[in-house]
Amino acid sequence: MFVEIVAEIERRIGNHTKVRVVPWSRAQYMATDKTTKAIIFPMARLASREDKYIWIAKIFPARFAFCSDRYPNLNIHTARKYRIAVHENAPPELFLKEKGYSKxxxxxxxVGTIPKMLDLGRVDAWFSEVSLIDYGVQGTPLKGKVECGPNVFEVWQYIAGSKNISDEVVIAYQKAVKDMHAEGVIERIMLKYLSPKAITPFEQVD
Structure with missing residues (x-):
């Protein structure tokens, strides 16, 4: 989904750089390495990350919740006793560790491993961004069976970049994203991959 969004941005600004998909830890290293100029996405804008990147453009509001095929409506209090799958070193894991979660x-x-773990009963729930979970269960036995509880927290997902990205690239990206939001292109791309219920209603995008 994000790859298609960024590919459309690249097309609009007349850049033919191919979007590369790499492991998340490597992507973060590349984007913070002073010898590399890189665009990184999707990136939740958190206080711990604020000074590490240039925050180029916000794409959509992401809500985080506990989702399960067996235990509906889990919240930050009731989920504590269950086995929770999270992405390693990502905001959901860091958030729950701060809250004292031990399981x-x-x-x-x-997105391929956790749905299998859920389906096999190796974990009880998945804590992540709801649209990511919705995308992850598409084409699996869990499609239509996973229910998400109330929002635990919400942040904007951004396209970010290395601190040494040129102003010209930043301005070009920002204009392209603004136009795509105004034309409804980003929402249409998202709906190609996600069910409508997984998409948080867009607010006014500056």
Whole structure:
């Protein structure tokens, strides 16, 4: 989904750079390495990350919740006793660790492993961004069976970049994203991959 959004941005600004998909830890290293100029996405804008990147453009509001095929409506209090899958070193894991959760099962970033773990009963719930979970269960036995509880927290997902990205690239990206929001392109792309219920209603995008 994000790859298609960024590919459309690249097309609009006349850049033919191919979007590369790499492991999340490597992507973060590349984007913070002073010798590399990189665009990184999707990136939740958190206080711990604020000074590490240039925050180029916000794409959509992401809500985080506990989702399960067996235990509906889990919240920050009731989920504590269950085995929770999270992406390793990502905001959901860091957030729950701060809350004292002890039954976390960190998994390298990707959407294929956790749905299998849920389906096989190796974990009880998945705590992540709701649209990511919705995308992850498409084409699996869990499609239509996973229910998400109330929002635990919400942040904007951004396209971010290395601190040494040129102003010209930043301005070009920002204009393209603004136009795509105004034309409804980003929402249409998202709906190609996600069910409508997984998409948080867009607010006014500056």
């Amino acid at each position: 976390l099962l960190p998994v390298p970033f990707g």
